[in-house]
Amino acid sequence: MSSASSPLAVPHDAPYGVRNLPYGVFSTAGGPAARRVGVAYGDHVLDAGAAARATGAPADVAAALAAPSLNPLLAGGPALWDRTRAALTAWLTEDAHRAAVAPCLLPRADVTLHLPFEVADYVDFYASEHHAANIGRIFRPGSEPLTPNWKHLPIGYHGRAGTIVVSGTPVVRPCGQRKAAADPAPDFGPSRRLDIEAELGFVVGTPSPLGGRVALADADAHVFGVCLVNDWSARDLQSWEYVPLGPFLGKSFATSVSPWVVPLAALADARTAPPVRDTEPLPYLDDRAAHPPYGLDIALEVRLNGHVVARPPFAAMYWTYAQMLAHLTVNGASLRTGDFFASGTISGPERESRGALIELSWNGEQPLELPDGTRRSFLEDGDEVVISATAPGPDGTRIGLGEVSGRIAPARR
Structure with missing residues (x-):
């Protein structure tokens, strides 16, 4: 076998080269x-x-x-x-x-x-200031876009580990209770406002004891690597059910993950400082002296039916994975091998960097005009969403994180 024809002959700047090895x-x-x-x-x-x-x-x-x-x-x-x-x-x-x-x-x-690992528990965070502020402006116009606690702690919810699926698995449109503001009572049926959330997920390897805490400096001893996430969201089910306890059926029907887990060791060149924060964190979340920093310069791309609709930047995330993990365990909650936590929707400051359709269409007020002449505010049956990402590698190269895809199947009556 000649060197040129050998599968071992992979260029140093290939997305899945020797510096990546997912x-x-x-x-x-x-x-x-x-x-x-x-x-x-x-x-x-x-x-x-x-x-x-x-x-x-x-x-x-x-x-x-x-x-x-x-x-x-x-x-x-x-x-x-x-x-x-x-x-x-x-x-x-x-x-x-x-x-x-x-x-x-x-x-x-x-x-x-x-699915590359057996999922133990699943937690989803809400770590993008741009996303949280946009959602606040959509649903609380005229008020402060962020809730009073948002810059003091990484907000999250406990998701459903059993409905995490690998990329390519069809996503069946969920049914549930829906109630628009003008409706006198809720009705039941398929979600009319099915959405995406472009996220990054973190895979936990090393467990921690019940009653213990994982400090910021110990995060890399517990987090094995990252993968891409689409946390599908039924916004109409979610908006009716979430008060007072938060997301439930609007989120739990499916969360798609990419099949490749990129180890943290492959992301050394992607480390970057998180955005400047205007609220001083409590000591257990204070990462200002961290070296290397816990921010990650990962560039995502969202395609809807083959058309690029967004390019969310993970470097813009307010809360880092180390802070998410520190907060997840600060009350003594233990980690198990296979625990999985996701960042929440990744959004940047521009419209084209928003990682959810609810932001891109401004809750349906500004539908997306796709190059094929179609319009979308939320997902229709048959739509396919593909999220991909790359990160800086050594010597100016870029490594690939692969992609996570899913196609919407009609609701089951």
Whole structure:
């Protein structure tokens, strides 16, 4: 096999190059049906467990990569994460491993990708000041757009772990109670205001004890990596049900995640300072001295039926993942391997950087005009939404976070 034709010959600036190495779980139709850990590399997926066996990997690395989900690797903690990443890098770059590893690389088009980890708990935050302020202006015109607590703590809600689905899973339009302001009473039926939320999700590996707290400085010892999220939202169901306890059926029907988990180690060049804050945080949330900073310069793109409708910037997020995790555990709530928390809608200051249709259409008052001549305020049956993202890599390159997609299926009566 010539070097030029080898799947190991991946350019250094490829989105899925050796500086990225995101993890997923896959199966193949023509080979073993069992799910196994894979690593995206160029246009291929490395069968990581097979590569570990072929190279005589250390027992702990081999055991983690032989599992049908990422959870054993997640549970191993930072030392195992580092050893595994170092082993993968060596297998894919060193000539001594070429003959053993090349047969373990499968064309990405030939594999089926699955939910990469077993989700324990799911929490969704509300960490974008631009998004929160826009929602406030839409629903509380003439009042302060942010609630009094917003700049003092990362607001969130506890979601439904069992309805997190992998990219490509159809999203059935939810039914529930709806009541417009002018309606005398609620009725029941399919959501008429189905929306998207472009988000970034964080996968927890190392657990923490009940009654303990995770300090800002310890966040990276618990967070394994990131993936893309679309937290589908039925705005009409949500607006009727959320008082006084918050989101419920308007959110719990589906949350889509991308199939690749990019390890935090791959995002070293994406670290950036969060926006300047005008409210001093309490000490457990004070990250002003953090080095490296906990902000992430990740650029998202949202496409609706193939048309780009938004480019949300994660660097604009007010609250960082370390602050979200610190607040999540400050009351003594424990972490479990496979816990998952998401950022909430990512929005920037311009209309084209808003990460939800409710903002892009200003609650339906300013429908989007798509290039194909159609108009959208909220999603219609058959619509497909694809969210993708990239982040800075070494030497001016960019790494890929893949994409999360979903198509709306009609409600089931």
